[in-house]
Amino acid sequence: MSKPVLATATLAGCFGCHMSLLDIDEKILDLIELVEFNKSPLTDIKNFTKKCDIGLIEGGCCNSENVHVLKDFRKNCNILVSFGECAIMGGLPAFRNPIPIKECLEEAYLNGPSVKGNNKSGIIPNDEEIPMMLDKVYPCHEIVKIDYFLPGCPPSAELIWNALTALITGNEMELPYEVIKFD
């Protein structure tokens, strides 16, 4: 039987959840035995080369590119997992959500202390090559169907390991009290 295929992505996140995945220490060697990696920042595979069994998503959706990547993952992964607070509830980037997007961009490019007076042309970058910012940062499950959620900032290595091994082996997941934390 061929190994299950795992793909991962970071959307509007800080890579902390991926660092926590690496924090499983020497178990990473077991993981390589258990799964085959496909599209992921860890393998640097840019495009899906085959259908994957599990997709791990870090970060919420703050721009059109995030939405595109997330939809691509949904299309190519049988099971999609939101891991980390940003994927689940927008996280730190979602601090901008109560503020209208126009005000955010004007603060960043026209009025903020580091740009005020320096942006002579008064242009807010709008090249079509640049992904379009969304009005808000959206949790992943508000864009596509997400099958499982692993909370934490970041989710502990133990939680990620328990979830991955449960998904791979088909056994019920162990959820001791101390592995579920929101911080």
Next chain:
Amino acid sequence: MADIINFTIDGKECVAEKGTLILQAVQENDIYIPTLCNYKGVKPQGSCRICTVRANDRLTTACTTPVGDGMEIENDTSEINDFRKSVIELLFVEGNHFCPACEMSGECELQALAYRFQMMVPRFTYQFPKREIDARHPKILKDQNRCIRCKRCIRTIKDEKGRSVFAFFGRGKNIEVNVDPVLGSKLTDKLAAKAVEVCPVGSILPREKGFRTPIGQRKFDHEPIGSEYKH
């Protein structure tokens, strides 16, 4: 001698004094019921609905309903617990509860309830309301993003003349718990510390004292909320 009445909790036979509230009667039998707006020593108001039980086939708040003779109470059932979990989820999406950046993370009762009920993600849509932080007072900060309007501060923090330091302002979904500017400026250290203590979330914060307890030593790091009860 006070009248003793019999009742059952999830089929277990228990006794209590007549007139005892369900919450107290259940706790006296070493059984846990989640609470949030309720605070020891303060008149219960039954507003958060987290302590809801089914008493004689009727949903009611345990903190405001007296136990009746022969009453059959359902407490720890999947239906009741899912109902309670939905209340926690509603509170999470209604405000801006970003645990990783909160000074009270690990000490927060709302978060602890979410852990106990294993909330992985709220079933409702996040609202991301625009709320302010009031930092005008010398001893405390009031962060409206995290306020769950439980009124615990309004009901407990009073000055020597019995005047409430905190009060509701506005109506409906825009209602806020505000600090009285005059009484807030005269708040004693003791009362300020008490205000921080009664707040179940991180909405009332002491100034210049954030993140004092290291991760791993906080109140709910190792034991779920309600661990003092056997069942």
